[in-house]
Amino acid sequence: MKRAAAPRRLKPRPLDVARCEQFFMHEARLLDDGRFDEWLALFTEDAWYWIPTEPDQQSPFDTVSLVYDDRRLLETRVRRLKSQRIYSQEPPSRTSRIVANVTVEEVTPDRSACTVRSKFLVLENRRAAQRLFGGTALHRLAQRDGNLRIAWKRVDLLNCDTPLDGILVPL
């Protein structure tokens, strides 16, 4: 009888730029493909997702935000995106995004979490119009069971304080 192999102790994979880049490419692909449930699953149970209205905005609680979702609201946002009656996505947006210039800004001493900065460009096409969003993203990534999860995400749009039509597809 074959003995069950003793569980092999997996060394946690390092939180390096290459791994974060892979993760961001995966995230970008989920969003471009409209796989919003899978995107939501990337977030931790108490995550938040934030797009400020001001450059260098200090807090989502004393100043308005283009988007500020705690986990509960983020779930509702994603559920609405799948609704048959979301008129603002009829026809749906098509997006194509590029993530680059990834740098790891800070890592916890036990290497369980890190803050990562990246640059992004998102092209959005809907009806006859094409829009271009760009800016800087900050992700707080946490190790969970050998995978990366988003503990929070802050998206600083270059044009955060200029007049904008509705933002539907997450950036």
Next chain:
Amino acid sequence: MTTSLDDMVDRAPDGEIEVAGGVFKHAYDANWKLYFENLCDAAHPLFTHRSSIEAAQQQSDAVHSDGTGEIALRQMRQNGAPYSFWESQVGIWTYPNGHSFLGDYHDDAKLVAAMNDPVFRDYIAALEAKKGKACAKDVLAVRRWNSIVYPNLSFMSQFQQLRVVHPIAVDRTVVHAYTFRLKGAPARMFRNTISFANTVNGTGSLVLTDDLEIYNRIGIGLASEGTEWLQVGRGFSTDVPDAHGGRRGRNSTSEVYIRNMLDAWRAYMTNGHAARAAA
């Protein structure tokens, strides 16, 4: 309209309000009048905001919230009030020169600023300490939703929101939405104001985005040759005269406030020479 303006300031325990919390600038490709035609429209939430109403109704409240989602979800669910609610509990009042307000809608017991919310209790205590119990009760008894100061301003006192509508072109509008702080109110209350603003005025809001879509669609429709006239006749036969030369709908679903704005607009466009057409 004096009551609406007083209500904005009276709700501040110290009797002063200040614009704070940044500004939303949302834009759409259609005429500025459409924005005002929506603000006091009680008939649309159940239909236009269906997607966020259903998504909110299905959301588990066991999921983590820092307070933001709680406020947003309560508002979205409130938008799902049955049509009969708008017909039986809410009213629309209009006055000369295009002004109007929607009233008796958000009662404080049902809302974000609910009576059992400790922040709101602290607020009431602050209001009573400054103004006395009787006066505080009178202040809170004024239940206004949106008030329109025609032709460019709208505000909502209960959640400290103020909107200024900027016509850019016949088919382009930019709206600036501000929040204001009630001086003397608990600091935490302003956080609720911000959460509410993100929900109803946010460029990425789950609610406003459907309104912007409808403005854009109407803009596309109006640019076509398909329709020569838009009908704004809802409630016309049941509107009744009101004090101060105004008219009110039998209930909030009347489009009397749109007819009232068009009356004012015609007067502006004819240098006041057109006779008022009794909304």
